[in-house]
Amino acid sequence: MDLRSLRIFVEVVRQGGFTDAAKVVFSTQSTVSKVVKQLEEELGCQLLDRSGKHIVPTPAGRLVHEHALEVLRIREALTGALDELHGVKRGIVRLGVPRVGSDLLFAPICARFRSQYPGIDVKITEDGSVRLREALQAGELDLAGLLLPVPDELEYVEMSCEPVVAILPREHPLARAEQLGLEDFRHLPVILFDSGFALHTMLVTGFKERDLAPKVITQSSQISFMIALAAAGLGATFMPRSVAVARMRPEIVIVPLDHPTLQWRMAIAWRRIGFLSTAAQAWANLAKEVLRPGTI
Structure with a gap:
């Protein structure tokens, strides 16, 4: 069992199928299916019910999913804490952007951020606001562009x-x-x-x-x-x-x-309780400078 296998399994559960999950993790449907099968063999139990139109976790699968999310959160917190030692000169920002309006709202910020912080990698996930919110709540994203309103567990700054x-x-x-x-x-x-x-x-x-x-x-x-x-x-x-x-x-x-x-009220959101790296804070602060409510 490794972090990649857990990440793939979590995405299969979220997307409800292998094909959509493969797109998110930049892999093939056959590879994703094989990884999950190997995870089931390693754990000695069936994790997914494949009999219906949509794939859903079994009771064992729900338990593994819950603990997998926690493992991935700990991993990201550790990575972020190590990046803190190096200030904002390096690090990774996991950014979720909506499929609607991302070219108008987020592309200018990403370009400016790259010029100011060339040592920081921005890993972009593109999806609908609902699925981005789920990924943010699960700790798989640092920041996400979400439509308001958002759950109380998230903090945000309205951008447009x-x-x-x-x-x-x-x-x-x-x-x-x-x-x-x-x-x-x-x-x-x-x-x-x-x-x-x-x-x-x-x-x-x-x-x-x-x-x-x-x-x-x-x-x-x-x-x-x-x-x-x-x-x-x-x-x-x-x-x-x-x-x-x-x-x-x-x-x-x-x-x-x-x-x-x-x-259409777009905001940059992050988890209220959770580690936000210096790199992610820098991206959010730059977004506040570039965009203001009502500027679009």
Whole structure:
């Protein structure tokens, strides 16, 4: 048993399958499956139930998962403490960035951080806000870009706040409206982010609170694909204003939503109780300098 095996097993449990876990750990599905099988043979028990659509841990697997998380936390705390001995000239920052808006919010910070701290490596994990929050809480990330609100166990600094807008095909019957409400999409086809994204939860909750049942034709994690579907006339989609504006094309229009609560509030978050290395603190401090609420 080694740390890599535990890390892979934890990711399989989080992702609910070998294929998605392999993408996160930069490996192949067959390698990830083999590592977990070897771990099961070493421990002498079955750790995963593979019989259903999604892989879930067995009782023994849940126990191993719990202790594996603790081992990985201790390892990262030790690494961070050793980096402290060298100040901010070296070290590693494990940063989680959202798939929505990371090019606009985080790329400039990463570039500036690299120029100021060339000896510090930034390991980037890209995922939806929900899965990033889980990884941060598990101690697998130092910092993560999350949509607010966040659990009380996390501290954060808000970096940006902007409205969510509707993106419609130019020939859509609602395309000429100056402003739209979720009620306007009552029985119309819509394209949503998948369930790993906080924007998915935000919009689904908004529809449910109003007893609305739009026709969700697909869910995706790919911004360009979602906009292409809207441009092709398949339905409307919803994104933060800056993301929509940055990907504007002739076939679509952007219409504001009349819902003040539908705000894309992005923050840099970290664990309230836990070790935060000097390198990670330096990244967070630089983010505060570069970004301010309402600047996007």
